[in-house]
Amino acid sequence: MGRLVLNSVSRKFNNFQALLNVNFEVADGEFVCLLGPSGCGKTTVLRLAAGLVAPDEGSICLDDKKINGVNKECGFVFQEYALFPWRTVKENIEFGPQVKGMTKTECESISKHYIDLVGLSGFENHYPKELSGGMKQRVGIARAYANNPKLLLMDEPFGALDAQTRNLMQGELLRIWETEHISVLFVTHSVDEAVYLADKVVVMSARPGKVKEIFDIKLTRPRIRTSMEANIIRDSVLKSLVTEIKMAANK
Amino acid sequence: MKFETGKRGLLINILSLIVFTIVWQILVILARNDIFNIPFIRLRDIPTPVETWYALVGSMFTRIYGPSFTYGIINHVYASLQRVIQGGIIAFIIGVPVGIGVGYSKFLGNLFNPIIEIVRNMPPMAWIPLSIFIFVSGGSIFIVFIGVVFPIILNTIQGVKSTDSRLIDAAKTLGASESMIVKKVVIPSAFPSIITGLRIGIGVGWMAIVAAEMVIRSPVGLGYFIWNMGDLGRYSEMVAGMVVIGVIGYIMNISILLLQRRFINWVD
Numbered sequence: 001m002g003r004l005v006l007n008s009v010s011r012k013f014n015n016f017q018a019l020l021n022v023n024f025e026v027a028d029g030e031f032v033c034l035l036g037p038s039g040c041g042k043t044t045v046l047r048l049a050a051g052l053v054a055p056d057e058g059s060i061c062l063d064d065k066k067i068n069g070v071n072k073e074c075g076f077v078f079q080e081y082a083l084f085p086w087r088t089v090k091e092n093i094e095f096g097p098q099v100k101g102m103t104k105t106e107c108e109s110i111s112k113h114y115i116d117l118v119g120l121s122g123f124e125n126h127y128p129k130e131l132s133g134g135m136k137q138r139v140g141i142a143r144a145y146a147n148n149p150k151l152l153l154m155d156e157p158f159g160a161l162d163a164q165t166r167n168l169m170q171g172e173l174l175r176i177w178e179t180e181h182i183s184v185l186f187v188t189h190s191v192d193e194a195v196y197l198a199d200k201v202v203v204m205s206a207r208p209g210k211v212k213e214i215f216d217i218k219l220t221r222p223r224i225r226t227s228m229e230a231n232i233i234r235d236s237v238l239k240s241l242v243t244e245i246k247m248a249a250n251k
Numbered sequence: 252m253k254f255e256t257g258k259r260g261l262l263i264n265i266l267s268l269i270v271f272t273i274v275w276q277i278l279v280i281l282a283r284n285d286i287f288n289i290p291f292i293r294l295r296d297i298p299t300p301v302e303t304w305y306a307l308v309g310s311m312f313t314r315i316y317g318p319s320f321t322y323g324i325i326n327h328v329y330a331s332l333q334r335v336i337q338g339g340i341i342a343f344i345i346g347v348p349v350g351i352g353v354g355y356s357k358f359l360g361n362l363f364n365p366i367i368e369i370v371r372n373m374p375p376m377a378w379i380p381l382s383i384f385i386f387v388s389g390g391s392i393f394i395v396f397i398g399v400v401f402p403i404i405l406n407t408i409q410g411v412k413s414t415d416s417r418l419i420d421a422a423k424t425l426g427a428s429e430s431m432i433v434k435k436v437v438i439p440s441a442f443p444s445i446i447t448g449l450r451i452g453i454g455v456g457w458m459a460i461v462a463a464e465m466v467i468r469s470p471v472g473l474g475y476f477i478w479n480m481g482d483l484g485r486y487s488e489m490v491a492g493m494v495v496i497g498v499i500g501y502i503m504n505i506s507i508l509l510l511q512r513r514f515i516n517w518v519d
Contacts (some may be wrong), residue, residue, distance in 0.1 A: 047420075050420075050423075050424050052420055052424070054425065070423045070424060070426075071424070072424070072426045074424060075424065075425075076420065076424040078417055078420075078421065078422060080417065082415070082417040082418055082420070082421040084418060084421075084436065084437045084439070084519050085440075085518070085519070086440070086442070086517045087517075089304065095422070095425050095427075095435070096425035096426055098435075099422075099425060099426050099427045099428070099431050100426055119489075127516070127517045128517075129518075129519045143421075143425070144424075147425055147426060153424075201517060
């Protein structure tokens with residue numbers, strides 16, 4: 001399970017309309033990328049899905065349950081990692097299980113499992129400041145997964161990484177996702193990233209944010225970034241996006 | 252500002268102290284021999300470093316004379332330190348929760364900020380006369396408390412307010428309740444600031460205790476000691492007491508700084 005439905009969602013901040021009548025769906029187990037110009041409200045969509053903000057109009061449902069208050073069935077992965085700097089890798093991953101009141105043994109078996117899954121064995125007792133950007137985000141992913149969510153919300157998780165680490169982490173994310181399959185809503189600026197990762201790409205328009213176009217990407221995985229098919233899709237997604245980027249720049 | 256570190260830095264530190272002491276010695280000697288003088292300053296009456304050293308050694312453990320200062324400097328140090336530690340502990344126990352509450356809750360902030368902002372502008376010394384007549388005993392501990400509590404409150408507030416909102420969001424999505432967020436995110440995140448507040452506060456408290464002991468005239472304490480030595484014209488002992496105050500203040504500051512580095516090793 002893990003079906004997220006946004007139904008005519010609108011949200012204002014002070015005087016500006018961040019989102020206007022947004023409709024789309026993340027099917028159970030689907031990997032959806034949200035693409036759009038800066039400031040179009042992509043992050044707001046994630047925060048709405050996480051229940052960190054509430055919509056002014058419309059509704060957001062996870063498995064037909066309306067999200068009301070913080071959504072504890074989602075895992076959030078932040079661009080700047082948002083790891084607790086005073087907690088080691090292991091302690092960061094155990095945060096969710098701990099606040100849920102699990103025993104020490106349960107917490108440890110969960111953290112061990114996810115440390116192995118994301119490939120951080122040997123770094124259990126390192127503090128975030130001792131890790132590279134890619135490793136920090138592995139912790140971020142493991143911490144989100146450790147709470148056993150139905151839906152993973154990722155806010156430009158690889159945006160702060162260099163190009164090579166970024167490609168590597170995209171592959172790693174897919175590997176982890178294929179092992180423990182849950183729905184993913186992934187915000188990105190990068191058409192390349194979206195076409196490499198997603199089952200479905202949702203392109204949003206410039207402010208106020210609306211859904212402009214949805215692309216289904218039927219390429220089989222593992223995908224080859226330079227393949228003809230990928231290029232064709234990239235080209236059409238980019239065309240759809242470029243007009244919005246120009247509009248956003250003119251505003 | 253950038254300081255030299257490592258061996259070279261330490262060498263310069265030590266050298267500077269030695270040069271300072273030598274210049275002090277030379278100036279006083281020159282003044283005593285009428286070779287050099289500064290107008291309006293009785294340079295010749297200042298004890299030299301050598302005299303200060305002998306006074307320090309001589310009065311460290313042994314009583315000097317008379318009934319009013321039966322103690323060696325070490326007893327005075329002990330008494331003053333004890334007051335600073337007692338006042339500091341009370342200030343910490345009260346200041347940290349107040350700072351967390353005021354920093355985290357808008358309501359408590361609005362409620363307490365005006366009081367804090369006005370009272371913190373009254374220097375600890377301004378409280379001495381009041382404390383003399385309202386406290387049967389322990390007035391000087393109260394003065395220390397006043398000196399320590401505000402740096403702790405203000406730094407705690409600042410630490411709480413600068414908690415990264417993304418960390419709070421992360422904790423929320425991981426299922427943490429409001430009280431869990433305070434306990435597991437806000438307090439750990441503010442902890443380095445809290446300790447900085449304690450360090451600054453102890454510095455203020457140490458200055459306040461010397462002043463309080465001078466005025467309150469507790470029978471033992473460094474402030475009392477240097478005041479009394481001044482009264483008795485024993486200026487070498489008086490300056491020795493001043494040096495001790497400076498050195499102990501420095502040691503306390505460095506100790507907290509080292510503890511902070513040792514135990515808060517996660518800070519970038």
